[in-house]
Each structure stands twice: as structure tokens, then as C-alpha cells.
């Protein structure tokens with residue numbers, strides 16, 4: 001099975017926060033892979049920029065160490081790494097003073113005709129300062145784009161402010177708001193599954209679907225990010241962006257094409273159709289949790305409060321929500337979503353449960369007829385599973401059995417599964433916005449999330465404790481079971 005790699009135009013990628021955690025873990029390894037796969041055209045450069053006073057040589061050493069640490073076994077190739085490091089440069093710049101900006105301009109002027117991308121892998125507090133400096137030092141060419149990482153705000157007001165600040169310097173078509181979930185293979189496959197098959201779309205509505213579940217479970221804890229995480233919590237960190245994007249792709253109408261505006265228009269309609277959850281219904285529709293000490297990934301782990309310096313916090317590390325979409329297609333179909341840290345496993349999946357057959361012709365001895373489920377697995381083992389009722393093979397009369405057609409992409413195609421950032425970083429160069437969030441989408445997502453946050457405050461909704469290594473608080477189980485349904489935990 002071969003895939004075709006189409007080279008992109010020569011580019012200069014300037015990574016602000018170039019010596020930070022995201023560059024080290026994700027951006028540099030992703031760019032290395034794109035080089036190895038032959039996607040770069042020459043001359044192409046990657047320029048790290050941050051406050052640290054590093055030389056080009058020191059930055060190359062940092063990148064080399066990052067590749068050694070984060071590439072998988074067998075992926076580090078001496079010759080490729082040498083070529084990769086040769087395209088790396090570093091400029092120390094200060095977002096809040098003019099230090100370093102002339103040097104950056106001089107370096108970029110060597111490649112005025114190339115695509116120029118500025119990646120802001122920094123705290124959102126300095127997005128505005130950096131954008132302004134880019135503008136003031138005349139670094140914006142016709143071929144310039146800017147990439148911003150989440151969090152885009154911590155509520156609607158701050159998101160509006162952030163979008164305004166960046167919008168003062170860059171046009172919307174130059175702004176790429178990254179949500180790395182949209183770069184995951186299975187997320188794109190969701191569109192292939194829905195829109196490249198005749199099978200599902202006629203059934204994809206309230207007449208045939210009973211409910212949808214979206215789970216993004218993590219086994220990790222804070223990973224040294226307590227400072228950020230404790231001010232955010234699971235709703236802001238995962239639901240406002242990643243999970244709502246998954247929900248949009250699952251629920252949206254069929255766009256007229258894969259054109260970025262067509263796809264994003266449809267996603268926006270879903271966000272705007274989400275039924276409000278506020279102080280009046282927040283306690284019935286949501287559950288907040290926080291992990292206590294327990295066992296995860298094979299060993300004992302601390303509770304959330306013990307990981308925090310202060311030791312007191314009402315921040316949720318788990319959230320479950322019963323969401324509803326108020327439109328014709330989804331009337332009466334709940335979307336149960338849940339996400340959390342220190343859960344029983346690392347699993348992300350979308351589960352579509354179809355309605356029960358309206359009438360059975362089989363007698364009791366045939367056994368229970370289970371509703372069909374389509375499971376779209378994002379991780380760990382990306383793939384698609386469709387459950388079906390069949391006759392149990394062999395004699396003994398008509399006995400029915402629930403079986404699965406299970407396709408793991410890794411074993412079916414025998415290709416390396418690219419990291420989400422690889423696709424997205426190249427889409428920026430290609431100027432393809434389909435898998436990036438438009439300004440109005442981010443704001444509409446906050447419009448739905450804000451009343452939940454406010455509702456929690458007004459209702460004084462406390463976090464429920466759960467033992468690390470389990471599936472979350474018992475209240476989350478009750479949330480779905482009181483509707484006569486269960487979470488899909490057969491993972």
C-alpha cells in the first residue's frame with residue numbers, strides 16, 4: 001500500500017517557543033518525518049526563536065537530542081538527521097522588546113519569496129505582543145501565515161480579545177488555529193466513512209441512531225503542567241476544543257465540498273445548535289470529577305491534590321456531559337461525552353449506537369438481540385469496528401451472536417501512522433484551512449461552554465472524587481444509566 005507525497009513549496013517555519021516543550025516533543029519530530037518522506041522542496045528552513053540565548057549550533061544540539069528522545073526505534077537516520085539539522089537556525093528574540101527582531105528580519109529576508117509561517121508555541125499572553133512585533137518589523141509578506149496553539153482564551157470574553165489582537169495584524173485567511181485532534185488520521189477518516197460510503201449517511205440521524213458517545217480517556221496525570229491545568233480543568237482543556245470538534249464532525253450536515261469554508265460552515269451550525277446547559281440544568285447534565293490516589297499504568301500514583309503544590313483545588317480532571325443538538329437531524333439523540341486524566345486506559349473513541357430493531361421474528365432461545373454499534377477508534381489502535389448480529393455457526397437451531405467487523409488501520413495498511421502535527425504543519429504551508437478552527441467556531445464553542453462554567457459556579461457544583469485507574473466517578477455512570485444506557489467500556 002503506497003501513499004503519494006506531494007512536495008510543498010519551499011518555506012521558512014519560524015517557531016516561537018522553539019526551545020520549548022511542544023517544539024521538542026511534537027514540532028521538530030513532525031517536521032523531520034516530513035523531510036524523510038520527501039515532502040520538502042529546497043531551500044527550506046526551520047528557525048527557532050525564543051528568549052533563551054542559544055546559537056545555531058546549540059539549537060541544533062537541542063533538536064538532535066529531541067529527535068533521539070522522541071522518534072520511535074529505527075526512525076533516527078544519521079544522514080537524514082544531518083540534513084535536517086543543517087536547515088535549522090536560531091534567533092534569540094524577546095516578545096516584549098525589540099531585541100533580536102532585526103536579526104530575524106535579516107535571516108528571513110534571505111528567503112523573501114518563500115512561504116513564511118510563524119508558529120506561536122508560546123503562552124497566549126504574548127500572542128498579541130509577538131503579532132505586533134512581526135508587524136512592526138515588517139516581517140509579513142504575501143505568503144505569510146501564523147499558527148496559534150490552544151488555549152484560545154479561557155472564556156468567550158478572553159477569546160474575543162485574543163482573536164481581535166491577532167486579527168489586527170493578520171487576515172483571517174492567514175490565521176491557522178490549530179487543534180491537533182483534527183490532524184488525527186481517524187478524525188479525517190470520520191469524514192471518509194460518512195461521505196465516501198453510501199451505507200451510513202442514510203442512517204445517520206435521529207430515526208436510526210439511538211445515541212452517540214465520545215470518550216477521550218487518558219491514563220496520564222498532570223505531566224508537570226499543574227500551573228496551567230489547575231487554572232483550566234478538563235472542560236476548558238479538552239471539551240471546548242478537541243471534543244467539540246469531534247462532535248461537530250460526527251453531527252454536521254454534508255458539506256458541499258471539502259473546501260475549508262464549506263466544512264467549517266457546517267461545523268459552526270452544529271455548535272450553534274447545541275442546547276444550552278446553564279445553572280438551571282447543569283447538575284443533571286454534567287458530572288465533574290477529580291482523581292484521588294490509586295494505580296495507573298501498572299503502579300501506584302498520587303491523587304490530584306497531592307500533585308499540586310497548594311493541595312486545595314476544585315478543578316475538574318474529569319468531566320462527563322449529556323449534550324443535545326437542537327436540530328431536525330439529531331432531535332432526541334443524546335451525545336454523551338466524557339474525558340479525564342488518570343482513567344483506566346488511554347482510549348479515544350466515538351461510538352454510534354443504532355436503534356434496536358423494531359420487531360423480532362426470533363424466539364427467546366435465539367438470545368438477546370444487541371443494537372448495532374459503529375466504533376470509530378482514534379487511539380491507541382486507530383481503526384473502525386462495526387458490530388453485527390449473526391447466526392451462531394453450526395447446528396443447534398437459530399442462536400444469534402453479536403460479532404464485530406474490526407479493522408485496525410495499522411495492521412490493514414502496514415504504514416507508519418503519522419502524528420497529527422505532520423499533516424497540520426504541511427497544511428499551513430499549503431494554505432489549506434479545512435482542518436483548522438475558524439474564529440467564529442472557537443467563539444461559538446465558548447458560547448456553549450461559558451454557561452456550563454458559570455452554572456457550576458452558581459450551583460456550587462463540587463468535584464466528585466474517583467480513584468486513579470478507574471473510569472471516573474460513579475455519578476458519571478449514573479448520568480448515562482438513568483437513561484437506560486451504558487458507557488462503552490469494552491476496550
Ligand code: BG6
Nearest residue numbers: 150180218220237238242348379
Ligand atoms: C492537549 C491537552 O490539548 O491534548 C492535554 O492540553 C492532553 O491535557 C492532550 O493530554 C491529549 O492529546 P493526545 O493527542 O495525546 O490525545
